[in-house]
Amino acid sequence: MEKTIITVIGRDTVGIIAKVCTYLADNNVNVLDISQTIVEGYFNMMMIADISGSAKSILELSEEISHVGEEIGVQIRMQSEKIFNSMHRI
Amino acid sequence: MLNIFEVNETNKMIDQENLDVRTITLGISLLDCIDGNLETLKTNIYEKITRIAENLVATGDEIGKEFGVPIVNKRISITPIAIIGASACKTTQDFVEIARVLDKAAKQTGVNFIGGYSALVSKGSTKADELLMKSIPEALSVTERVCSSVNLGSTRTGINMDAVRLMGEIILETAQLTKDEDSIGCAKLVVFCNAPDDNPFMAGAFHGVTEADAVINVGVSGPGVVKKALEKVRGESFEVLCETIKKTSFKVTRVGQLVAREASRRLNIPFGIVDLSLAPTPAIGDSVADILQEIGLERVGAPGTTAALALLNDQVKKGGVMASSYVGGLSGAFIPVSEDQGMIDAVQAGALTIEKLEAMTCVCSVGLDMIAIPGDTKASTISGIIADESAIGMINQKTTAVRLIPVIGKGVGEVAHFGGLLGYAPIMQVNPFSCDAFVNRAGRIPAPIHSFKN
Numbered sequence: 001m002e003k004t005i006i007t008v009i010g011r012d013t014v015g016i017i018a019k020v021c022t023y024l025a026d027n028n029v030n031v032l033d034i035s036q037t038i039v040e041g042y043f044n045m046m047m048i049a050d051i052s053g054s055a056k057s058i059l060e061l062s063e064e065i066s067h068v069g070e071e072i073g074v075q076i077r078m079q080s081e082k083i084f085n086s087m088h089r090i
Numbered sequence: 091m092l093n094i095f096e097v098n099e100t101n102k103m104i105d106q107e108n109l110d111v112r113t114i115t116l117g118i119s120l121l122d123c124i125d126g127n128l129e130t131l132k133t134n135i136y137e138k139i140t141r142i143a144e145n146l147v148a149t150g151d152e153i154g155k156e157f158g159v160p161i162v163n164k165r166i167s168i169t170p171i172a173i174i175g176a177s178a179c180k181t182t183q184d185f186v187e188i189a190r191v192l193d194k195a196a197k198q199t200g201v202n203f204i205g206g207y208s209a210l211v212s213k214g215s216t217k218a219d220e221l222l223m224k225s226i227p228e229a230l231s232v233t234e235r236v237c238s239s240v241n242l243g244s245t246r247t248g249i250n251m252d253a254v255r256l257m258g259e260i261i262l263e264t265a266q267l268t269k270d271e272d273s274i275g276c277a278k279l280v281v282f283c284n285a286p287d288d289n290p291f292m293a294g295a296f297h298g299v300t301e302a303d304a305v306i307n308v309g310v311s312g313p314g315v316v317k318k319a320l321e322k323v324r325g326e327s328f329e330v331l332c333e334t335i336k337k338t339s340f341k342v343t344r345v346g347q348l349v350a351r352e353a354s355r356r357l358n359i360p361f362g363i364v365d366l367s368l369a370p371t372p373a374i375g376d377s378v379a380d381i382l383q384e385i386g387l388e389r390v391g392a393p394g395t396t397a398a399l400a401l402l403n404d405q406v407k408k409g410g411v412m413a414s415s416y417v418g419g420l421s422g423a424f425i426p427v428s429e430d431q432g433m434i435d436a437v438q439a440g441a442l443t444i445e446k447l448e449a450m451t452c453v454c455s456v457g458l459d460m461i462a463i464p465g466d467t468k469a470s471t472i473s474g475i476i477a478d479e480s481a482i483g484m485i486n487q488k489t490t491a492v493r494l495i496p497v498i499g500k501g502v503g504e505v506a507h508f509g510g511l512l513g514y515a516p517i518m519q520v521n522p523f524s525c526d527a528f529v530n531r532a533g534r535i536p537a538p539i540h541s542f543k544n
Contacts (some may be wrong), residue, residue, distance in 0.1 A: 005097055035094045046094040058156050077101075079158035081092070086348040087341045088096040 010074025114199035115290030115295035176218035180395035182225035205295035214246035243283035258473030269498035283483030305362035310346030339409030365419030366410030372513035379432025389443030400453035422455020457491035465498035474525035
């Protein structure tokens with residue numbers, strides 16, 4: 001399993017989750033967990049996803065998904081889970 | 091499972107508080123390149139550096155993108171060239187030729203600096219050491235990415251005052267040769283007492299002779315993260331203050347440890363150390379001075395500054411040590427003037443003097459760093475400042491360093507501009523009284539009594 005964290009931040013609008021999930025499904029990325037809040041009017045979502053089934057590398061996926069974000073006017077990024085685990089888990 | 095608050099905390103540090111990995115520095119031993127023939131030596135050096143560091147920059151960038159954390163610099167440190175060139179170099183020009191090869195290798199591999207144009211002369215200088223030191227001004231003026239350092243004292247050996255005297259002249263000469271760019275050559279030259287073998291930070295990085303053939307060292311940063319964390323505990327007790335610094339330092343260092351491990355695995359080069367330093371940049375919000383002010387000083391330089399810095403330095407180490415399996419290098423808070431907007435402001439406000447900076451170096455990780463002084467400062471005065479700083483290192487068993495920039499053609503009140511990460515610096519007043527007779531004595535200062543530990 002190769003876990004990544006996808007974060008989406010931006011002004012709330014219709015279809016953000018749909019767009020992100022469509023992209024992930026098209027690339028055979030399996031979503032393991034989703035949590036979402038609205039902070040000060042801003043849409044704030046985090047997904048944990050497994051990219052081991054995808055034909056694309058994390059670098060390609062993160063590049064492409066950030067473009068998906070640009071299209072709908074939100075900031076999306078995909079990062080390896082390792083950086084968060086390193087910082088927050090002993 | 092990770093939660094959204096933890097993820098947001100990390101990304102906020104990166105986006106808004108300038109958390110980054112300051113440098114992945116690849117240390118390369120050049121001992122097996124040594125040859126009596128200068129041309130063969132040059133070929134060996136170029137071939138080895140470009141072979142081992144071939145994928146360094148690409149791998150660093152890749153790791154940065156995967157984790158979403160900037161890895162600002164990719165650099166190389168090498169075995170001190172005075173040792174490597176000792177049998178082939180008969181003149182200062184021979185050493186300058188090696189400097190040109192290093193510059194070419196740095197450009198080929200894409201690193202922004204290569205450190206190790208160095209001599210280790212803490213007790214005495216060989217013929218080659220002397221030639222290398224004398225070649226520094228030209229070497230730094232004809233190259234772009236080469237950094238130079240000289241270790242001229244240690245707690246174990248005392249201080250080599252002949253080298254101290256010589257380096258005062260070398261620094262001035264380096265300033266002269268790069269006077270068209272506000273004497274920027276001196277920004278790439280540092281003198282040390284107790285220099286560490288595994289420091290990943292420039293200009294003082296070199297790959298010590300006690301090190302393996304190749305090794306990955308990583309320098310973390312993050313003054314902005316500490317400052318933001320401290321904003322939330324304004325007015326709280328020292329206990330709360332210290333705990334906050336420790337926790338933040340732990341988190342920052344964990345990122346460095348992760349990056350070091352990943353770089354080591356992908357490049358198939360052993361992991362050396364993480365240097366857990368707070369290294370400022372001229373960017374707003376990336377300042378060590380701002381942390382000291384957040385701790386409670388109106389300006390850096392005010393009474394209490396040394397104590398606040400001592401506390402900061404110690405807590406950074408305490409927090410960072412558990413976060414990494416191997417800690418080394420300089421590890422602590424850096425207090426360069428030109429690279430820290432808060433320091434520059436303090437100098438311009440009249441709050442911070444060289445004398446106060448000297449006191450601060452007793453309790454921080456390095457020394458008098460990136461300080462611009464008048465271009466007409468005497469060589470012996472620079473040597474006197476180096477001797478003072480070395481004495482602090484020698485007696486306190488710590489690393490101290492001097493990176494002064496006598497800005498030719500400029501005086502107190504004017505500003506030197508270096509550009510980029512090196513920033514700009516107001517020119518500071520130097521004590522005008524002479525130390526000629528002291529500096530001109532020959533020989534060395536003996537090792538202190540507490541060095542005899544056997």
